[in-house]
Every structure is written in structure tokens, then in C-alpha cells.
Amino acid sequence: MSTVAFVQGQLLIQGQAIALPVPVAQLATLLGPSRHRQLKYTHVFTWDALGLMAYAKDGALAEGLMLQLSPGQFDFSPQTPFAQALTMDGHDVLHLRATNPSALVPLFKGDRGKAIVHGGFSVWFKVEDGVVTALEIAAHAPQPAAPAPVPAELDARFAHLAPVVKRWVAAIRERVPDDHPYSTWIPGVDAAQIARGIRLGDGHQVPDELVNFYQLVNVAYHPVTSAAQLVVGEHGHSYTLQAFKDLRQAWQDLQNLSDDLDPPPDATASTHILTQAYAHPGWIPLAHDTCPGPEGRYGQIIELDNESWARTVVADSLTDLLERNSDALERGQVAALDVMRGRSDGSEPA
Incomplete structure (x- = not known):
């Protein structure tokens, strides 16, 4: 033997x-x-x-x-x-x-x-x-530690984001811990990553608020899903946060889709947004609106619904969206994360 x-x-x-x-x-x-x-x-x-x-x-x-x-x-x-x-x-x-x-x-x-x-x-x-x-x-050979990124200095205009982002991430980690396969958090972007990813095309770039958000937190791509989710709208649709390096491709995909789709005959204009097309080039995924309509607000968050052609403003700002999500998480009202947790450990969702 x-x-x-x-x-x-x-x-x-x-x-x-x-x-x-x-x-x-x-x-x-x-x-x-x-x-x-x-x-x-x-x-x-x-x-x-x-x-x-x-x-x-x-x-x-x-x-x-x-x-x-x-x-x-x-x-x-x-x-x-x-x-x-x-x-x-x-x-x-x-x-x-x-x-x-x-x-x-x-x-x-x-x-x-x-x-x-x-x-x-x-x-x-x-x-x-x-x-x-x-x-x-x-x-087994220990992997050498990756050099720590040099953080870019947070713009003083967006200092208020730090506690908001910290609360949102902590609320997600409370339900989906860091050792979960769908926990995809990575350190926020540094100056070199910002320089590589900030330009999107046709003169558009990632707006300052989103850049500062990604300086605080970033995610790695996962082929299935990620715990870094944002719930928006009346129906509670959940969207996975894009990695900073993927924003350019996401924006380009949105432009390509807009070129291929014509609005339905009954599409109506909104005074909060600036276009009747599928999307406006100034909508930066999430979609973060950098070209609002006359009654809209710069930085408002738009949900794109390609089934009803609705273009709904779901939050006045990124801060507003994050705070709503933190509130819902702390009340235990984000079912997608419970399902995710159940799939991982073989248990029924909480």
C-alpha cells in the first residue's frame, strides 16, 4: 500500500x-x-x-x-x-x-x-x-506582492464621496464577504490608470465625479457576475458596476447600439434629457448624464430600458444613487445579493 x-x-x-x-x-x-x-x-x-x-x-x-x-x-x-x-x-x-x-x-x-x-x-x-x-x-511558490499603486489625490470637490462609497461597500461586504467568488473589489485607480482610461472617444471622457469615485473603489471583471451591484428604478433592476478600464468599451458599445436603433414612433421627449435616441454620447456608463436637458441636472443617473424605450432619471446624482443603495442594503432589501450568497454556500437565500 x-x-x-x-x-x-x-x-x-x-x-x-x-x-x-x-x-x-x-x-x-x-x-x-x-x-x-x-x-x-x-x-x-x-x-x-x-x-x-x-x-x-x-x-x-x-x-x-x-x-x-x-x-x-x-x-x-x-x-x-x-x-x-x-x-x-x-x-x-x-x-x-x-x-x-x-x-x-x-x-x-x-x-x-x-x-x-x-x-x-x-x-x-x-x-x-x-x-x-x-x-x-x-x-507552491509564494507570489511576490504586487507593488502598491500610487493613489491619485482626491479632488476636494468630491471629498463628500469618500464616506458615501465607504458605507456602500461596507453594506455589500456585510452580505457578500471578500472571500466570496463574486466579490470583485480591487484598489481604486491610480494616476496611470486614469490616464489610460479617461478618454472615451469623440471628445468625451469620464467625468470628474466618476473618476474620483473609481479612485475610491474599483472592481475586476468577472465573467458571471459581481457583488458590486447598484439597484435602480421603481422595479429594482440590478446592474453590475463596470471596471474602470472597461468604461471606454461600454461607452463605445452604447454608441454603436444608438447608431443601429431608431426610436419608436411614439417616443416622447423629456425635459430632463437631451435626446430621443437610444442614448446620448454624453451619457457615460452608469449612465452618468453630462449633457442634461433644460430641467435635468448634470450628473443625474439615467436608466436605459430598451424594451419600453424609457429613459428614466433614477437618481439626481451618483451620491444619491449610492445612498439609496446603502439604505436598501442596510434594510436587507437587495435580494440579488442574497441569491448570490446562497449559490455560493449551497444554502437557500436568506
């Missing part, structure tokens, strides 16, 4: 220290013959009787080992589970995980299982329905 253990920072298989990546031939010498399956992007070597797999992208050097603790669902999964305890200096890693959660390290954004780092190795816990079903051993 295979013995896999960590002793004084070394990974031992059958008592022999190995490094990762490890030649598959060396594993065969230590563990015996394996079952081989070639997938699209990697090769899998399976020791059925031992509950162990190795992954090798080139088919020769295995980057990692997988110890299957529960029956696997793939045809290359071991036929029997790994029957021994994986130990670190004599301590079962499952016990270490349960008794010392502060030692766990996320290996990627949204990592719910997390890992224990030991020497130059990590042991990642694959968790399904709250149960650890596999252990993945890989080489």
Missing part, C-alpha cells in the same frame, strides 16, 4: 523524497504500473488500487498528485479511494484543516476549499457539499 507523507518540508512517497514536477517513470518505479488516459490538455496516470492520480501536461513530467478520498465520477478516477491518512510531520492534514483554519491559504480567487502550504508544496482540499473528497498536492 502506498505511503504518502510530508516530513520536515519534504514530500515522501514510499519513504523516498521527491520534487514536483516528478518524472512519471519515477512514480512508476515507486508505485508500480498505472492506467494512462490522454485528455485534451493533459495526461492522467491512475493507480486504481492506491486511490492516487498524477497529472502531466506533456505526458512525462507530473505537475501534481491527486489523492481521491471518495469515489470519483470520471472514467480515469481510481477504482478505490486513498485508504491512508496524508500526514504532515505525523499529523493528519484533515485534522490540521479542521483545527487550524487560520492556516489555510486560498490558491485562487473564490477558493472555498483552500490549502495548507508546507515547505515548497501545497495540499489543496477539494470540497463538495461540505465534504473533502480529494487532496491535490502541487509545488
